[in-house]
Amino acid sequence: MGLPPFIEGCLGTLLSSQKGRDAKLLTNTAPFSSFPEPTIPVTSPDCGPSGSALAIEYTQLGTNRFPLLKWPADPEVKEWLIIVEDPDAPLPSPIVHGLYLAIPGSVTEFGGENVDANGDVKVAKGYRIGKNRRGTVYAGPRPVLGHGVHRYMFDVVGLREPSVGLGDEATKEEVEKAIDGKVVGWGRWMGTFERRWE
Numbered sequence: 001m002g003l004p005p006f007i008e009g010c011l012g013t014l015l016s017s018q019k020g021r022d023a024k025l026l027t028n029t030a031p032f033s034s035f036p037e038p039t040i041p042v043t044s045p046d047c048g049p050s051g052s053a054l055a056i057e058y059t060q061l062g063t064n065r066f067p068l069l070k071w072p073a074d075p076e077v078k079e080w081l082i083i084v085e086d087p088d089a090p091l092p093s094p095i096v097h098g099l100y101l102a103i104p105g106s107v108t109e110f111g112g113e114n115v116d117a118n119g120d121v122k123v124a125k126g127y128r129i130g131k132n133r134r135g136t137v138y139a140g141p142r143p144v145l146g147h148g149v150h151r152y153m154f155d156v157v158g159l160r161e162p163s164v165g166l167g168d169e170a171t172k173e174e175v176e177k178a179i180d181g182k183v184v185g186w187g188r189w190m191g192t193f194e195r196r197w198e
Contacts, residue, residue, distance in 0.1 A: 021087040021094050026172055027155055027188070031180045040187030042071045042156050046111075047191060054152070054191040060142035061195075066098070068111030069154055069189055076184045077105040077158035081175065083130075086141070088150040096172050097152065098138040099130025101163055110156075131169045141193040149194040157186040 022028065027035075047054060047067045056062040069082070080103035085094040103110065114127065115138050129137050143150040159182040166178050 021089070021092070024093045025085055025087055025153060025155075026083050026176060027153075027157075027186055029176050031176060031183045032186065035183060035185055038187045039185035040071050040074070040156060040158060042069055042154070042187035042189040044069055044111075044154075044189050044191070047189075050188065050190045052191060054141060054193045058191065059140045059193055062140075064138065064140040066111050066115040066138055066140070067154065067189070067191060068109065069156060070109045071156050071187055073106070073108050074158055074185065076160060079103060079105055079159045079162045080107060080110075081157045081159065081163065081179070082110055083153075083155050083157070083172070083175075084138075085153045085155070086143070086150050087153065088143070088148075090144060090147065094153075096130075096132045097140065098132055099170070099172065099175065101128040101130055101166055101170065101175070103127050105158075128166065128170070129168050130166075130175060131171050141191070143193060143195055145195045147195070149192050152191045152193065154189045154191065155186055156188070158184045160184045 044067045047058065054067070058065050058067055082098070082100040082103065083096065084098040085096055087094040089095045100110070132139055141150065141152050157179070159179055161182050163175070163178045163182070166174060
C-alpha cells in the first residue's frame with residue numbers, strides 16, 4: 001500500500017531536485033572503462049526513438065509491459081546482459097527495475113515475449129534473472145508523484161565470455177564484479193515517464 005496521493009505529491013515536489021544519479025549506473029563502473037559511451041545501437045520499434053515518453057501500458061500504472069528492444073548481431077559477443085535502471089529516483093543510487101543474464105550471443109532482441117505482463121520469464125529461453133528493487137522479475141516505471149520526468153535506461157551489454165558464477169537473483173554489484181574484463185560494448189535505449197500531480 002502506497003502513500004496517499006497528497007502526501008506522495010508533496011514529497012515528490014519537495015524532492016524534485018534530487019535526481020541524476022547517472023554516475024552510479026552500471027555502465028559507469030570499472031568494467032566499462034574502455035567504453036565510456038554506447039557502441040551498440042539499440043532501438044525499440046514499439047516505443048519509438050530513444051528518449052521517447054513511455055505509454056501507460058509500459059508502466060506499473062498499466063500492464064507493466066517490457067518494451068521490445070532490438071540491436072545488431074556481433075560475432076565478438078558470446079553473451080548479452082540487460083539492465084534497466086532509473087537514475088532519477090530520489091535515492092542515493094539508481095533503482096534497478098530489471099536485470100537479465102545469460103542471454104545467448106546469437107540473440108538480437110528482447111521484450112514482451114521474454115517478460116510477460118505479470119513479470120514471469122519464459123524459462124524456455126534459459127535466461128537468468130538478477131535482483132531488482134522489488135524482488136520481482138520486472139518492475140516497470142512508477143516514479144514518485146510530482147517528482148518530474150524520470151529516465152529509464154534500458155542498457156544492453158555485450159560480453160566476450162559467459163558470466164559464470166552468477167545465479168538467479170544476482171545483484172547489480174555481483175554482476176559488476178563478474179563482468180570485469182569481459183565487456184566488448186554496450187548500447188542504450190532510454191524511455192521517460194512522469195506522474196504529474198494535478
